Every structure is written in structure tokens, then in C-alpha cells.
Amino acid sequence: MDSYDASESTPELTPRQSASSHLKDYLIGATPLQKRLESVRKQTSFVPTPPRRKIPQCSQLQEDVDPHKVAFFLHKQWTLYSVTPLYQFSYSNLREYARLLNAFIAAEKQKGLAVEVGEDFNIKVIFSTLLGMKGTQRDPEAFLVQILSKSQMPSENREGKVLWTGWFCCIFGDSLLETVSQDFTCLPLFLANGAESNTAIIGTWFQKTFDCHFSPLAINAFNLSWMAAMWTACKMDRYMATTEFLWSVPCSPQSLDISYAIHPEDAKALWDSVHKTPGEVTQEEVDLFMDCLYSHFHRHFKIHLSATRLVRVSTSVASAHTDGKIKVSLNKSS
Amino acid sequence: MSVLKPLDKLPALNTATGLVGVGDPVSPGGPSLLGCAQAHWLRPFPIRGARYSREVGQSVGLWESVVGAVHTGQERAQTSDPPLGSSSRERTSSQLSSGCDRIPQGGVPGAGFSRGTALPRSHPSTFLPGQLVGTEDALLQQLADSMLKEDCASELRVHLAKSLPLPSNVNRPRIDLIVFVINLHSKYSLQHVQESLRHVDASFFLGRVCFLSTGAGQEHHCSIHRNTVLKLAHTYRSPLLFCDLEVEDFRATMAQRLVRMLLVCAGHVPGVSALSLLSLLRSSETPPPEEL
Numbered sequence: 001m002d003s004y005d006a007s008e009s010t011p012e013l014t015p016r017q018s019a020s021s022h023l024k025d026y027l028i029g030a031t032p033l034q035k036r037l038e039s040v041r042k043q044t045s046f047v048p049t050p051p052r053r054k055i056p057q058c059s060q061l062q063e064d065v066d067p068h069k070v071a072f073f074l075h076k077q078w079t080l081y082s083v084t085p086l087y088q089f090s091y092s093n094l095r096e097y098a099r100l101l102n103a104f105i106a107a108e109k110q111k112g113l114a115v116e117v118g119e120d121f122n123i124k125v126i127f128s129t130l131l132g133m134k135g136t137q138r139d140p141e142a143f144l145v146q147i148l149s150k151s152q153m154p155s156e157n158r159e160g161k162v163l164w165t166g167w168f169c170c171i172f173g174d175s176l177l178e179t180v181s182q183d184f185t186c187l188p189l190f191l192a193n194g195a196e197s198n199t200a201i202i203g204t205w206f207q208k209t210f211d212c213h214f215s216p217l218a219i220n221a222f223n224l225s226w227m228a229a230m231w232t233a234c235k236m237d238r239y240m241a242t243t244e245f246l247w248s249v250p251c252s253p254q255s256l257d258i259s260y261a262i263h264p265e266d267a268k269a270l271w272d273s274v275h276k277t278p279g280e281v282t283q284e285e286v287d288l289f290m291d292c293l294y295s296h297f298h299r300h301f302k303i304h305l306s307a308t309r310l311v312r313v314s315t316s317v318a319s320a321h322t323d324g325k326i327k328v329s330l331n332k333s334s
Numbered sequence: 335m336s337v338l339k340p341l342d343k344l345p346a347l348n349t350a351t352g353l354v355g356v357g358d359p360v361s362p363g364g365p366s367l368l369g370c371a372q373a374h375w376l377r378p379f380p381i382r383g384a385r386y387s388r389e390v391g392q393s394v395g396l397w398e399s400v401v402g403a404v405h406t407g408q409e410r411a412q413t414s415d416p417p418l419g420s421s422s423r424e425r426t427s428s429q430l431s432s433g434c435d436r437i438p439q440g441g442v443p444g445a446g447f448s449r450g451t452a453l454p455r456s457h458p459s460t461f462l463p464g465q466l467v468g469t470e471d472a473l474l475q476q477l478a479d480s481m482l483k484e485d486c487a488s489e490l491r492v493h494l495a496k497s498l499p500l501p502s503n504v505n506r507p508r509i510d511l512i513v514f515v516i517n518l519h520s521k522y523s524l525q526h527v528q529e530s531l532r533h534v535d536a537s538f539f540l541g542r543v544c545f546l547s548t549g550a551g552q553e554h555h556c557s558i559h560r561n562t563v564l565k566l567a568h569t570y571r572s573p574l575l576f577c578d579l580e581v582e583d584f585r586a587t588m589a590q591r592l593v594r595m596l597l598v599c600a601g602h603v604p605g606v607s608a609l610s611l612l613s614l615l616r617s618s619e620t621p622p623p624e625e626l
Contacts, residue, residue, distance in 0.1 A: 218553075218554035219554070220553060220554045220555060220556045220557065221519075221555065221556065221557035222556055222557050222558065222559055225557070250519075283559070283562075304522050306520065306521035306522040306525060307520045307521070307522035307523070308520075309519060309520075309555060309557065310557060322554065
């Protein structure tokens with residue numbers, strides 16, 4: 001899911017061209033592991049690379065997406081997990097999976113709770129595909145898992161309250177997709193919203209059924225600064241919230257938090273003065289943007305923010321926390 | 335003026351001096367913020383061995399704890415004299431050859447393994463959030479400790495400095511190796527290192543400078559991309575080492591490696607010079623610099 005790596009235009013030697021004839025046969029039948037080793041070798045062969053460039057593209061997302069479908073995504077805090085490829089996952093068996101997961105959840109809940117007897121565990125699990133939530137055509141389709149509470153009265157509307165939502169997606173996963181073999185579906189990002197216990201149960205079911213592994217995805221300070229710069233770069237008609245940064249000062253015994261709030265228009269003005277080429281964001285621009293904020297802060301408070309750790313970034317568009325929590329606040333029209 | 339030049343002094347017998355740990359610490363704090371403790375100013379570095387080096391005694395007045403100071407990046411920016419002088423280059427090469435004649439091959443000094451450490455400091459600090467800086471400087475001190483624990487036939491001296499230039503009024507022995515320590519968690523350390531690099535004479539970069547980056551193990555705390563540091567090391571044509579200095583075992587291994595490099599740079603290893611070591615290290619890692 002690294003759009004920056006995909007946009008590096010380094011000349012690459014295809015192994016086939018440089019190999020002798022008997023090696024050529026060997027490479028054509030290369031296993032995925034060999035392909036992966038080859039791709040890793042390509043990436044590291046030009047090691048001191050120029051500053052990384054990320055290109056914000058107009059992706060599939062904006063064309064295919066249905067606004068109502070996307071509405072579930074907004075204004076909720078999502079916890080991010082990284083998932084290994086799912087083995088023998090099929091989009092045609094979604095109803096089957098829903099049924100199995102429902103049974104599993106019921107069984108798990110029954111295991112834990114001896115007290116609440118007689119409940120029908122009126123929850124319902126729904127699996128659905130999310131069309132358009134992907135970066136390029138090659139990316140597998142995203143799918144959504146929801147746990148709804150079934151209403152007691154059948155006369156009321158059938159759809160109950162949503163208790164838990166989670167979805168898997170793959171966005172610009174080209175570098176991963178080329179090394180994944182046929183039986184695996186690569187959907188490396190999982191977003192969950194809801195009770196932690198439900199997340200754990202569902203994670204266990206997926207791990208058992210599809211032989212995958214979930215691990216919490218932490219966002220490091222480097223990526224947070226990129227997010228801050230790119231979200232500030234978004235052109236908005238109205239700014240709903242101030243742009244806020246939160247730093248954690250790594251000192252003992254007590255840890256300090258420094259919070260820095262800027263008027264969003266000022267942040268946008270700063271970004272506009274830093275940004276040079278349209279359609280492209282470079283490492284230097286991001287560094288300069290953050291350095292301006294740091295030096296302004298230093299001038300007033302004599303504190304070097306560059307020595308602290310960026311923990312949270314919050315803009316009108318979205319906010320992200322280093323523990324792997326994001327929230328998208330506003331649907332940018334167009 | 336305050337530019338470090340290698341081999342300014344004639345080399346002493348069996349002494350290898352290394353300068354470790356520039357550009358690490360962090361002091362984002364004002365006096366009102368964390369209550370600077372004056373008591374933290376003088377925290378002498380532990381001295382090992384029975385013999386104190388002469389320099390330690392002299393520079394007591396200048397001792398501020400490694401924990402000291404600040405920024406002064408602005409101040410240093412003003413003193414930007416070009417570090418390169420062509421005349422100094424000839425001088426150093428001639429001293430290099432004379433130096434090699436005087437170093438005995440693998441002898442053990444009569445006094446045994448006595449080691450001393452000195453702690454020169456560049457600028458007096460005005461305020462000190464002692465607690466804050468503790469974590470970073472602790473790493474440097476621990477690394478220096480591990481280096482000094484290594485058994486070697488020569489007397490080892492490790493200087494710690496927060497930034498260059500070092501004060502020029504202190505009598506110090508020749509410096510054989512400079513290790514710039516960059517903490518990947520803090521952009522501040524990278525900025526410090528970049529500023530300090532301007533004060534190093536160009537002849538140091540022929541194998542006497544090394545970059546050490548720490549903190550790559552905790553990826554989620556990193557605020558500097560690995561490629562940035564790689565590019566820095568590549569620009570200065572110097573080796574880059576990665577080590578998580580917080581882990582005891584890695585630190586001990588890295589200390590061994592640094593001591594070995596230091597011995598090579600000081601000329602105490604027969605048959606290997608700093609420049610040959612540099613070319614050995616370079617050929618295995620990076621593509622030729624013309625590609626950049």
C-alpha cells in the first residue's frame with residue numbers, strides 16, 4: 001500500500017534480459033518467493049535514493065464510489081490493523097461466511113457468559129462488497145463486515161443498530177500484489193470500529209478460517225507529518241475544525257504533551273507558499289512545512305519540537321493518531 | 335578557527351582517541367517549563383583506571399554535563415567558515431607518514447590498560463531540562479562505557495560532545511575517529527549533525543568519520559526516513575552503521591566494532607589504514623557515487 005514506492009521511477013533490470021538461456025527457463029517458472037526476492041533486490045539496488053515523492057492521484061475511488069456507501073466511513077474513529085493475505089477467500093461465498101461468523105460469535109459469547117441465558121443473541125452478521133474502495137483496477141475489492149442487532153419486534157424495520165463495523169481493503173497495493181500467489185487475496189488494511197471484544201472475536205475467526213494474521217498498525221511520526229501536509233493541501237470551501245498537532249515529549253518521569261493548534265487557513269497559506277509543483281508532493285516540501293511550524297513554535301516558546309515525537313494530527317479533512325486510529329471528518333465534494 | 339583537523343598534534347604512543355556521539359541530545363525546554371536544575375550542570379563522567387588524563391584535570395572548569403545545552407544552531411550558523419584548506423591537506427599527509435613511523439607494532443604499553451575519558455563541551459548552556467535530555471545522553475554514555483570496557487592494547491579515550499565545533503582553547507590530543515550519532519526518532523539530532531558536519535575538515539572524511547543511527551528498531555517512533563540518513567552518509571562518502579543503542583547486546587557489539595575502527599584509524603593495526611578500510615566498507619554496500 002505504498003504509493004510512494006510505486007511512483008519511484010528507477011530503471012530496473014528485468015532478470016530475464018540479463019540471464020542466460022537455462023536460467024531463463026528457471027526464472028519463468030519462478031515461485032512467488034523468488035519473485036518477491038527479486039522485487040526486493042530491485043528496490044534495494046539503488047540505495048541512496050533521491051527524496052521520496054508521493055503523487056496524489058485522482059483514483060478509482062472518486063469515480064466509482066457511491067456516496068451512501070461511503071457515508072459509513074465518515075465521522076467514525078477507525079482502528080487500523082495490518083492483515084496478511086487471506087487464503088482461499090472468495091467473494092461469492094460472502095453469505096456463507098456471514099452465517100459461519102454468526103455461529104462463531106454466538107458460540108464465543110455463550111462461552112463467556114453463563115449468566116445471560118435464554119437470549120437469542122439477536123445479532124446479525126452481514127458481509128458485503130464495497131465497490132470502488134480501491135486505488136487501481138488491480139486492487140482486490142474491499143469488503144465490509146457488519147454486526148447488527150436484530151430488533152426484537154419483527155414489525156419494526158429489519159435493520160437494527162449497527163454494533164460493530166469492519167472492512168478490509170487494498171489501495172495501491174501494486175508492490176504487494178505482484179508477489180502474492182493465486183490462492184491468496186491481498187487486502188492488507190483492516191479498519192475496525194466498535195467494541196474491542198468484537199474485534200478480537202472476529203479477528204480470531206478470520207485467522208482461523210483464512211490463515212491470516214492481524215497486527216495493529218502504528219503510524220509513525222514520519223508518516224503523520226506527510227498526512228498533515230497532504231491533508232492541509234486539500235482545498236476546502238469551509239474549514240470546520242482547527243488544525244491541531246499533538247507532540248509527546250519523551251522524558252521521564254512524567255511525560256509531557258504539547259498541543260499546537262493553528263487556524264486552518266493559516267496552515268493552508270503556509271502550505272501554498274511551500275508547495276511548488278502541482279500534482280506532486282515531495283519530501284522537501286513536507287519537511288519545510290513542518291520546519292516552519294517548528295521554528296515558529298521555537299521562537300515563541302524556546303522548545304524544539306523536532307526533538308519530540310509527533311503523536312496526533314488533526315485537520316478539517318481527517319485526523320490520525322500514532323496508535324493507528326484515524327477519523328475522516330469531511331467528505332470532500334468532487 | 336574552530337575547525338577540527340586530524341593529526342594536528344604529533345601522535346602520542348599507543349593512544350587512540352575517538353570522538354563519539356555528536357548531535358544527539360535534545361533539550362526542548364525552557365526554564366519555566368521543566369524547572370531547570372542547576373545541580374545537573376556538573377555531572378562528571380566516570381573515570382576509569384588509576385590514571386587521570388591531563389586534559390580531564392584542566393577542563394574541569396568547562397565541565398558541564400553532557401546533558402547540557404541547547405540549540406545554538408543559530409549561533410553556529412553564523413560561524414560558517416569553509417572547513418577545507420588545501421595547505422592543511424599536505425600537512426596532514428606528511429604528519430600521517432611521520433606518525434606511522436613512531437607507532438610501535440603491536441606493543442603493549444608498560445602502564446597497562448589505563449584509560450581516561452574527558453568531556454569537552456562546546457557552549458555553556460543557559461537552561462537545562464535535565465530530565466528531558468537524559469535518555470539521549472544516557473545512550474552516548476553507555477556506548478562510551480561499552481567501548482572503554484573493550485580490551486585493547488592501546489589507551490583509549492572517548493570524548494563526548496553534543497555538537498561541533500569543540501572549544502579551541504582546550505589542549506586535546508589528536509582525534510582519530512568521529513562518530514556522528516543520529517537518533518532516528520528525533521529530527522533535532524539530524525539537524526544538529528548536519529550543522530556540525532560543516533565544522534569538520536575535509537580530510538577527516540577519508541575514513542575517519544562514521545555515522546551511527548540508532549532507533550531503527552522502533553519503527554513507530556521514527557520521524558526520519560531511513561533514506562534520508564543513507565543519503566547523508568552517501569553524500570559524505572562515509573560508512574553508515576545501524577544499531578539500536580538501547581539494547582545491551584547490540585550496543586556491546588557496536589562498541590567492539592567502533593573500537594576496531596578506531597584502532598585502524600589510529601594506525602595501530604598493521605597493514606590497514608583508515609582509507610583502505612573505507613574502500614573496503616564502501617564497495618560492499620553502495621553503488622559508485624557517480625550514479626547519484
